[in-house]
Amino acid sequence: MSRSTQAVNGGSQVLLWDKLQKMNRKKLPIGIQTFREIIEDGHYYVDKTxxxxxxxxxxxxxxxxxxxxxxxxxxxxxxxxxxxxxxxxxxxxxxxxxxxxxxxxxxxxxxxxxxxxxxxxxxxxxxxxxxxxxxxxxxxxxxxxxxxxxxxxxxxxxxxxxxxxxxxxxxxxxxxxxxxxxxxxxxxxxxxxxxxxxxxxxxxxxxxxxxxxxxxxxxxxxxxxxxxxxxxxxxxxSEYSDLCGYTDDDIDTVFATELPTIDRIMLRDWYNGYNWLGRSVYNPFCVLQLFRTKKYHPHWFGTGTPEFVIKLLRQRQQFTPDLSRMVASSALLSTFDVDDMPLEALLFQTGYLTVDSCDDTIPGQLQITLKYPNKEVQSALNTSLLQGLTGNHSAPVQNIHRLHHLLKQTDWEGLKILFQAFYASIANDWYRKNNLDSYEGYYVSIFYSYFAALGFYIKLEDPTNLGRIDMTVIDNGQVYLFEFKVVDTEEPQGKALQQIKNKGYAEKYQNRGERIHLVGVEFSKISRNIVGWEWETLP
Structure with a gap:
């Protein structure tokens, strides 16, 4: 079958891997007019005609x-x-x-x-x-x-x-x-x-x-x-939001024979989530690669190195935790030129951010909140950001694996040493070239990006009845509540953990039945490292 024939029969998405050739040409339940299987050559197609x-x-x-x-x-x-x-x-x-x-x-x-x-x-x-x-x-x-x-x-x-x-x-x-x-x-x-x-x-x-x-x-x-x-x-x-990409219906119907060997929830978390004010869709390239390899990798992210994006984020000293909650008008998201590249438009159009929600209460003034599409982009982009923020292309990946291991062991002293090593490994020359002494958000950005690179659920400025938690991290039955302080001395002030306790931040999560960890972190402008690290695990 020629490429053009595949393209038409497949609408805008086609399965092009060899494995389906060996599936004995099993028929799928059609059920919906827009789905079709081409029995003759063993390929499965999603019809977008x-x-x-x-x-x-x-x-x-x-x-x-x-x-x-x-x-x-x-x-x-x-x-x-x-x-x-x-x-x-x-x-x-x-x-x-x-x-x-x-x-x-x-x-x-x-x-x-x-x-x-x-x-x-x-x-x-x-x-x-x-x-x-x-x-x-x-x-x-x-x-x-x-x-x-x-x-x-x-x-x-x-x-x-x-x-x-x-x-x-x-x-x-x-x-x-x-x-x-x-x-x-x-x-x-x-x-x-x-x-x-x-x-x-x-x-x-x-x-x-x-x-x-x-x-x-x-x-x-x-x-x-x-x-x-x-x-x-x-x-x-909105009516064309799923013109490209796979919907949940496509996954459950067209690719039904692949699902018994796939964790359906994990598939959704890793590759679904792209949205253009309508139905959310899966990244088609990642879905096809997952079915071929049976491995959750940053398949799409790895097909193009976002060096220009990382460089621009670093130059503009972007507070990386804000990437998961940017707000922009629909007009701004459509604004792009060689001499005018708003970060919101660049990240949205290139697929590193997508629509989370929109506010159309004011006629003609559509306001859109952006987010990471899925865990693939969150994890891979933050890994690349760490390489750019630290000036080191190998250590961040090793540190991410070490961080995951220490969290599983609930080794708080080891975590403190690891995070101190993160900052200590950054050469002084890197600070001088990038003017980071005046960039307090840099310290928190690195901290945040390590957790985001693990694919954890992260909520920033998490609201409670008495204030906002700087960062809430939830994964595998564990809740971590972080409070950050940047101090002008090299001695810890002990205020970060105390604020979490004084304001009762943990009360919001006590009914979930998960272990709750309170962590206070203090960064020193002088030593450019963590000087205060206090934690407490609630019974």
Whole structure:
């Protein structure tokens, strides 16, 4: 089966691993119209063609932002095969009886998903190659020499030759810019080149039947989309929240034969949670890798090193505990440019944060609270943050395993020594270069990130009737209540633990039947380490 065939039959998500080939082609309960198993080759598919039909019926120009490895390219393939009228690929799917298979449209598919472009010359060369390939496929020949001129002419010639307006599909439209974000001049050159190229689409409305663009980031209209202000952005439209990704229904129905060997709750905790104001979805790449390997690893996170993200968080001295509770407007989350990259927008669009809740009580002022999507992202991102915050790429991983062991043993003295070692291992030169003496949140950030890297449930500024607990950590029947103080001396003040006790913070959790540990931690600005470490385990 060709890749395009797989893409259509699978809608926007396809199982591509070999194991299912050996499953004796067992049938799954279908039950829901949008699910289908292709018996012939042993693959299981989630059909997203109903979403494709809905988009085509309701509009003409669309933009969708989703993180990398989330099925955007496969959905674009679905649209391509649909408009080209490949009816045999849609047998039994939602589109089979709802599409006019007698009408076929010329399709121009532009993709930057493969390859890296480091300068404008390389980008322009690739665009010329894409246009030439489509001229050969469509049997037309452009006479204009400029990129914009050839693109505009190609649209007109394809329309004239076939008698049908053209479908334009642009996949990963922003990748040439994102690949160069650390080189401002190169990123701007890419942006201007793409802006010039895409602007042709605005003036070619009479030749276009349907336009669909995908990418990771949504660059502001004034920078890249100034010529495409007619695009409908469906990124945060609730009805399309699960256009890419797997829902709980998909997992329970399409992948039912895999579940007997999988911890269903752990599967949800590790890979579900992505949300765009509608139904939450699982990361499809991680689900497929889990079923293949039977191991809970940061499968998605490991496919792309977020060095730029870590560097930006460090430069802006981001208080890492706030990552799990950022608040932003929907407008801010859609704001992105080479010279204007709000952290909230960057982390949301790239998939490191997702929608937790929203407040729409004020008309036109949608406020969104963000969170980590799941344990995979929480654990992997905080491990990377520790490597960036400490300037050490090997010690944090070793320390995380040591921390987990000491917590299981409830070895408080060992934990104190370990945490002191965390801070003592940071070179003085690192403090000087990063001006951390004026950054009190740095100390708590490292402490928090070690627990977050373990995938524990963490609640910050946990409210009680007498105040707020700095940090509550819950895991495996244990509740840890932390209070942090930063002092100007090298001697402990004994105030952190006493505050937990005086304000009765533990009362909130005493009815849960779990062991409760009270921990007071004091950091010294002078020694840049923990000077106060007191604990008490309630009976």
């Amino acid at each position: 109903s979403y494709a039909l809905q988009l085509i019926e309701q509009g003409k120009y669309y933009f969708l932002s989703r993180p990398r490895r989330f099925g955007k390219s496969l959905f674009v393939d679905t649209l391509k095969e649909l408009f080209e009228g490949n009816q045999a690929l849609f047998m039994g799917l939602a589109a089979e009886n709802r599409w006019d298979w007698n009408k076929k449209h010329p399709v121009i598919r532009i993709s930057f998903a493969v390859g890296v472009f480091r300068n404008r010359t390389e980008l322009d060369q690739r665009l010329y190659e894409i246009l030439l390939d489509h001229q050969n496929t469509l049997g037309v020949q452009c006479q204009h020499h400029s990129l914009g001129g050839q693109f505009e002419e190609l649209l007109a010639l394809a329309h004239r030759k076939t008698g049908q307006r053209v479908v334009v599909l642009v996949d990963e439209y922003d990748k040439p810019i994102l690949d160069n974000l650390e080189n401002r001049d190169a990123a701007i050159a890419m942006r201007e080149g793409l802006k010039n190229f895409y602007s042709v689409l605005k003036g070619a409305d009479q030749h276009i039947r349907f336009l669909f663009m995908t990418g990771v980031s949504k660059f502001s209209k004034v920078s890249l989309f100034s010529g495409l202000n007619n695009l409908i952005d469906i990124t945060l439209e």
